[in-house]
Every structure is written in C-alpha cells, then in structure tokens.
Amino acid sequence: MSDTLARVKKLIADRKVRASRHGYNELANDNLFYDQLVDGIHDAQVVEEYPTYAKGPCVLVLQHDGEGNPVHVLWGLEKGTTEPAVLITAYRPDPNRWEKDNLRRKS
Numbered sequence: 001m002s003d004t005l006a007r008v009k010k011l012i013a014d015r016k017v018r019a020s021r022h023g024y025n026e027l028a029n030d031n032l033f034y035d036q037l038v039d040g041i042h043d044a045q046v047v048e049e050y051p052t053y054a055k056g057p058c059v060l061v062l063q064h065d066g067e068g069n070p071v072h073v074l075w076g077l078e079k080g081t082t083e084p085a086v087l088i089t090a091y092r093p094d095p096n097r098w099e100k101d102n103l104r105r106k107s
Contacts, residue, residue: 002049004059008075011085012041019087026089036066037073037090047072047103055079058088062102070102 011017019027019034027034044061051057058076065071074088093102 002046002051002059004049004051004057004076005044005046005061007057007077008059008085009041009044011083012038016084017087018084020089023087023089026091027087030071030090030092032065032071032090032092034087037063037071037087040064041075044073044075045103050076056081062093072102 017038024034026032027037040063041061044063047060047062049059053076056077056079058074060072060074063071063073070093071090072093073090076086076088077083078086097106098104099106
C-alpha cells in the first residue's frame with residue numbers, strides 16, 4: 001500500500017475527511033455519492049501515486065460505487081498539512097483510456 005493511501009485511510013478512520021469543491025462537482029456529474037466512496041476506502045486499489053505533487057501528496061485509486069461499478073478517486077492532503085484527507089476528484093474510468101482492470105492506462 002502507498003504511504004499516501006495509508007495516511008488517507010487513517011484520517012478517514014478518524015473522521016478527518018472532506019471533499020474539495022471540485023470533488024463535489026465531479027461526484028454530481030457522474031452520479032456518485034461521497035459517503036459510498038468514503039465508506040469504500042478500505043477496498044481501494046492504488047492506480048497511480050503522486051507523492052511530490054505541487055498541491056500536496058495524492059493517490060489515484062480504484063474503488064467501486066454502490067452497484068459495484070468502477071470509480072477512480074483521487075485522494076490527497078493539501079500541501080503543508082497533515083489533515084484532513086481530501087477527496088479531490090472522482091470519475092468513472094473511460095474504457096477507451098483504461099485497460100479492462102481499470103488499473104492501467106492504455107498505451
């Protein structure tokens with residue numbers, strides 16, 4: 001497991017979590033629910049990690065919605081902070097851009 005994902009999971013367990021404004025907008029665009037993604041963090045699989053991202057460390061993970069459909073969620077921490085975990089964005093993976101497992105980008 002990535003260090004960033006481990007930190008995010010711990011913060012979520014401690015109820016130190018929020019969504020960014022952009023994150024809420026993206027959830028609405030794809031008919032996704034914040035609570036389902038927060039509650040489903042324990043099954044998240046790392047897709048890509050960005051520990052040195054300019055706005056703060058973040059990790060793209062594969063999760064699933066309430067019907068079991070794949071969702072990519074970008075979780076992170078704001079630069080210079082240790083809490084809360086932030087749901088930065090979430091979207092349904094485009095099958096034209098992602099392999100069938102939704103863990104690897106197509107070449």
